[in-house]
Amino acid sequence: MPLSGRTCRNECGCSRTVRLAAGSSLSARSWRYRRRMPGLIAPTVRLHAAWLEAHDEWGPGVHEDGFGLHPSDELDSPAGFAAWVSRLVDQSDPAKPLDAGRVHCMYRWIVEGDRVLGGIALRHASSDYVLWAGHIGYGIRPSARRRGLATWAMGRILEEARVLGLDRVLAVCAVDNVASVKTIERCGGVFEGIRDTKLGPARRYWIKL
Numbered sequence: 001m002p003l004s005g006r007t008c009r010n011e012c013g014c015s016r017t018v019r020l021a022a023g024s025s026l027s028a029r030s031w032r033y034r035r036r037m038p039g040l041i042a043p044t045v046r047l048h049a050a051w052l053e054a055h056d057e058w059g060p061g062v063h064e065d066g067f068g069l070h071p072s073d074e075l076d077s078p079a080g081f082a083a084w085v086s087r088l089v090d091q092s093d094p095a096k097p098l099d100a101g102r103v104h105c106m107y108r109w110i111v112e113g114d115r116v117l118g119g120i121a122l123r124h125a126s127s128d129y130v131l132w133a134g135h136i137g138y139g140i141r142p143s144a145r146r147r148g149l150a151t152w153a154m155g156r157i158l159e160e161a162r163v164l165g166l167d168r169v170l171a172v173c174a175v176d177n178v179a180s181v182k183t184i185e186r187c188g189g190v191f192e193g194i195r196d197t198k199l200g201p202a203r204r205y206w207i208k209l
């Protein structure tokens with residue numbers, strides 16, 4: 001079937017070209033776009049099963065950047081999952097006191113319908129940790145990558161940062177993380193330099209709000 005290029009309408013702000021069958025009806029096209037519309041939501045116990053399904057795709061361990069996972073979190077049981085979600089929600093609230101060494105952080109899940117596609121975190125406090133690790137962390141599940149989701153989600157979280165009164169944010173990534181480098185640069189990151197960290201050399205970017 002012949003294909004024609006059209007501009008992406010995923011609300012991600014990208015200018016990617018998506019391929020549509022020539023002659024697709026308008027309603028079929030808008031249905032397809034609607035199905036692929038992402039959203040950012042606060043962590044919720046309602047998506048326990050969907051979150052576990054996404055977690056399985058990442059594989060064992062707690063390497064999902066942007067989700068605020070700790071190795072001791074127990075996520076399979078409803079009670080364990082609820083405890084984790086409650087911690088994330090508390091950590092987002094600037095009015096709530098936190099344990100020593102923790103910083104306030106807004107967590108958002110990137111969803112499409114009831115599917116969890118990724119997570120993004122905005123640390124909205126300044127501390128030695130933030131000045132080392134950056135204000136923003138994010139991860140997209142493997143099957144949803146290269147669709148513009150990280151770029152879209154970072155654009156949205158930068159708006160939240162502005163609302164919270166930040167005038168610039170630091171984004172840090174490993175020097176060999178090409179996808180993250182491109183995401184940050186696409187979102188306006190200005191390269192500051194490379195710094196050695198306990199996780200290896202990292203590229204540092206400031207994004208002015």
Ligand SMILES: CC(C)(COP(=O)(O)OP(=O)(O)OC[C@H]1O[C@@H](n2cnc3c(N)ncnc32)[C@H](O)[C@@H]1OP(=O)(O)O)[C@@H](O)C(=O)NCCC(=O)NCCS
Pocket residue numbers: 065137138139140141144145146147148149150151152172173174177178179180182183186
């Ligand atoms: C980094 C990550 C979040 C990017 O997510 P994504 O939704 O695939 O990113 P996008 O689709 O918005 O792409 C952003 C840019 O990176 C490019 N890109 C994405 N994956 C890439 C890859 N594997 N190789 C090269 N470029 C890549 C895209 O082409 C795009 O560049 P462009 O706008 O110039 O075309 C995702 O790869 C991921 O979750 N990685 C593991 C966790 C991680 O590294 N988090 C960041 C920690 S700092």
